[in-house]
Amino acid sequence: MIALEKVSFTYRSGQRALQDIDLNIDGGDFIAIMGENGAGKTTLAKHLNGLLRPSEGRVLVDGEDTRKVSVARLSRKVGLVFQNPDHLLFSETVKDEVAFGLKNFGFTPEVVDKQVTRTLEALGLSEYSETSPFLLSGGERKRVALAAILATEPDYLILDEPTIGQDYRQKERLRNFILQLYSQGKAVVMITHDVEFVAESNPKVILLSQGRIVARGQADSVLSKDELVKKASLVRPQMSRLFSELTKYGLPGDVVDVHRARLLLEEKLSEVKVRVP
Amino acid sequence: MAHAPREIIVANSLGFQYVGAKKAAILGIDLSIKENEFILLTGPSGCGKTSLCRCLNGLIPNFYQGEWTGELHVDGLSVTTQLTSELSRKVGYVFQNPENQLFALTVEKDIAFGPENLGLTREEIRQRVDEAMSVTGTLPLKDLAPYELSGGQQQRVALAGVLAMKPSVIVLDEPTSFLDPRTAEDVMRAVDDLRKELGLTIVVVEHRLDLVARYAERIIVMDEGKIVADGNLEETLDEKFDLLEGLGVGVPRVSLLWTMLRGDGLVSGKVPTHVESAASSLGRMMNH
Amino acid sequence: MSLRTLEGFKFSTLKTPVHLLDPRTKFLIVIAVVVPALLFANIYVMIALLLSQVPLLVLGRVARRWALSLRAGVFLSALIFVVNLFTGSYLSAIALTLRFLVLLTSFSLFFMTTSPDDLGLALDRIGAVRWLSRKWLGYPNALSFTFTTAVRLVPTLAVDAQTVVDAQRSRGLELDKGNLLKRVRNYIPILIPLLLIAIRRSLELAEALESRGFPGKEGRTSLFQLRLRPVDYAIIAFSLVVIVASFWIFFHYKIPVL
Numbered sequence: 084m085i086a087l088e089k090v091s092f093t094y095r096s097g098q099r100a101l102q103d104i105d106l107n108i109d110g111g112d113f114i115a116i117m118g119e120n121g122a123g124k125t126t127l128a129k130h131l132n133g134l135l136r137p138s139e140g141r142v143l144v145d146g147e148d149t150r151k152v153s154v155a156r157l158s159r160k161v162g163l164v165f166q167n168p169d170h171l172l173f174s175e176t177v178k179d180e181v182a183f184g185l186k187n188f189g190f191t192p193e194v195v196d197k198q199v200t201r202t203l204e205a206l207g208l209s210e211y212s213e214t215s216p217f218l219l220s221g222g223e224r225k226r227v228a229l230a231a232i233l234a235t236e237p238d239y240l241i242l243d244e245p246t247i248g249q250d251y252r253q254k255e256r257l258r259n260f261i262l263q264l265y266s267q268g269k270a271v272v273m274i275t276h277d278v279e280f281v282a283e284s285n286p287k288v289i290l291l292s293q294g295r296i297v298a299r300g301q302a303d304s305v306l307s308k309d310e311l312v313k314k315a316s317l318v319r320p321q322m323s324r325l326f327s328e329l330t331k332y333g334l335p336g337d338v339v340d341v342h343r344a345r346l347l348l349e350e351k352l353s354e355v356k357v358r359v360p
Numbered sequence: 361m362a363h364a365p366r367e368i369i370v371a372n373s374l375g376f377q378y379v380g381a382k383k384a385a386i387l388g389i390d391l392s393i394k395e396n397e398f399i400l401l402t403g404p405s406g407c408g409k410t411s412l413c414r415c416l417n418g419l420i421p422n423f424y425q426g427e428w429t430g431e432l433h434v435d436g437l438s439v440t441t442q443l444t445s446e447l448s449r450k451v452g453y454v455f456q457n458p459e460n461q462l463f464a465l466t467v468e469k470d471i472a473f474g475p476e477n478l479g480l481t482r483e484e485i486r487q488r489v490d491e492a493m494s495v496t497g498t499l500p501l502k503d504l505a506p507y508e509l510s511g512g513q514q515q516r517v518a519l520a521g522v523l524a525m526k527p528s529v530i531v532l533d534e535p536t537s538f539l540d541p542r543t544a545e546d547v548m549r550a551v552d553d554l555r556k557e558l559g560l561t562i563v564v565v566e567h568r569l570d571l572v573a574r575y576a577e578r579i580i581v582m583d584e585g586k587i588v589a590d591g592n593l594e595e596t597l598d599e600k601f602d603l604l605e606g607l608g609v610g611v612p613r614v615s616l617l618w619t620m621l622r623g624d625g626l627v628s629g630k631v632p633t634h635v636e637s638a639a640s641s642l643g644r645m646m647n648h
Numbered sequence: 649m650s651l652r653t654l655e656g657f658k659f660s661t662l663k664t665p666v667h668l669l670d671p672r673t674k675f676l677i678v679i680a681v682v683v684p685a686l687l688f689a690n691i692y693v694m695i696a697l698l699l700s701q702v703p704l705l706v707l708g709r710v711a712r713r714w715a716l717s718l719r720a721g722v723f724l725s726a727l728i729f730v731v732n733l734f735t736g737s738y739l740s741a742i743a744l745t746l747r748f749l750v751l752l753t754s755f756s757l758f759f760m761t762t763s764p765d766d767l768g769l770a771l772d773r774i775g776a777v778r779w780l781s782r783k784w785l786g787y788p789n790a791l792s793f794t795f796t797t798a799v800r801l802v803p804t805l806a807v808d809a810q811t812v813v814d815a816q817r818s819r820g821l822e823l824d825k826g827n828l829l830k831r832v833r834n835y836i837p838i839l840i841p842l843l844l845i846a847i848r849r850s851l852e853l854a855e856a857l858e859s860r861g862f863p864g865k866e867g868r869t870s871l872f873q874l875r876l877r878p879v880d881y882a883i884i885a886f887s888l889v890v891i892v893a894s895f896w897i898f899f900h901y902k903i904p905v906l
Contacts, residue, residue: 134814165815172844184820187822251608255608316543321614341613352621352626355646419859445864452860455856465763465764465765472871473857477860477862477868
């Protein structure tokens, strides 16, 4: 479990980025951290693997205080995938790129090879194994970056804005992959402002605004509350906005997912049809 | 006295293949866009949307080398015979990453950059800069450095810089990717307001249809370099829904909902493209 | 040498009397400091040159950042000192180390108080630069523009550099471990992404600029112009006096190290 206890963080410039953050991340958790640009989401993410240490409070990763342990050591358990893959890629081949983390952690060449092959397969990148990562498209490079972090099988996976620039199909694939991961017992934490993606995935949502947690709960309850959503410079998912207009017909207001919306409307409309002979 | 809107963008069998690419990025593009239209250009990743946009302002073939086929005329200019610097007077381009298109040290200097390249007098430049700032609401930002601004402010400044060129067409390539949803909506609304106020023609490339559906009347869908659908947004979503979904286009959730219910036989009528029309259509269905 | 040294060269948008001086004036101040600093190896001269810049640093409100960059430049200063101990006397080592600090301060002051835009405008006025620019790059403003753009990109790239370091550390890269060879090799995963990002940013920027009509057929008209004010003339005159006097003293007297 990653435990953040009353974490506050102020940058050297004096800017206060996080205030009194209390948060637990357990294995099997699927969490979305949302908020306006500048709310502190990335700052929070960097606390989870020790890149940043709290000014006040502490962060415990499986019992270890991040102030006492190196980033290299914490990275074995906490995999942080940065938003822009170009900040990571430097190897001659995709294979080498994915092997980098494994080599840093001191695994034997046999284990490295095996893990690289497995990870590339899991992410549909096997055909690019010998290709230069720089020749791949943007979406493919994002997958290579993800593979590079997953190869070391961290228990906690932190994804920083994984859906930016992706088309719908790529997002679907990502969603399925995430579901697979946390069904394996990993914890997946997603930093995002993609409201529709979150609505369809239904993780637990932590809403950050100006460095503080202003709401936490399931996606459907948090994202359907207008005042909260506005505070975080987000917009309510389409389904929520639609159902706000339909509450006068006796429909609930906390719908965010299309499939639930469909079921509810099927019921309601069938009733209506019955009334009209 | 009204006049019929003229064709402002005309493409005939337009095609382009980048140097060293295995196949053409765009192929056989026939296009006719009229003045003052708001066009949504979409399609799966790699379908050629960005390449098409680059042709519109001459980045292709001036900045990007490759093989060009067919013809493209924008506001009377032929793209193949004009330099980007000439075409930039007619077509403005707003890029996806707000940060990498602004570079001057103050907002004012950045907006002035475009007109400074046009051989205008200092007074004319001053006037254009002031107008552009006033119409985009960026006047209060004028002495700030671009890197001090938020993403949304940066995109507004980018827009102002483009408007100062007084183009007739503005192309925006996924302009809200990096912005949070609220800011993204603000920027889109501002773009539409400008379109109406200044008579501009707008082409927006976007994956998330719901963001633009409220403003775009026409949608052009591309796949593998070709145009596979081109028409009124509502009609296209209505008639070609399965095609769009199959391509992985991010159709608005309300449209998806409607087609599912329509498939069940529970609703009838045109597919709504945004929340308000969906709400009223569903309301009608309930009130029977 | 850490990234903090770069802070001492970064322009900050302030409106101080120093910032408002014409860049050409400020450049002449640099010359007026560099000439005596290079001509003489006298400790008193160095101290005087260093101290004379302090009021400018204070007026320009950049004193704090200059102090920070000095602290970061300690390593290099120590290196110079040690090397000169071997090749000269103890006193000359001090003088030369001070000279390094004087030069560092002078350039630091210049870059912290002169905006790259104004630099560009100033460069554009120099006939030689325009001629060279036209020869090499085809347009008279291209050279100065290239230079100022490079300067503008530095703070952005500094942020990118930090992000790359963070990203690679998150993959287990340890920059402070291992022998010298290993440490140098460990910088490859930092330098390659950074280089590519710099190239990518430049290309995107170039695209954006070309989309706004750069470079333009008729050449550029600047909205803003540089203007020399009386205070500029006064300082220019004073600087010229210092430069000429330095050369005169150099040719007529031999000034010892102490």
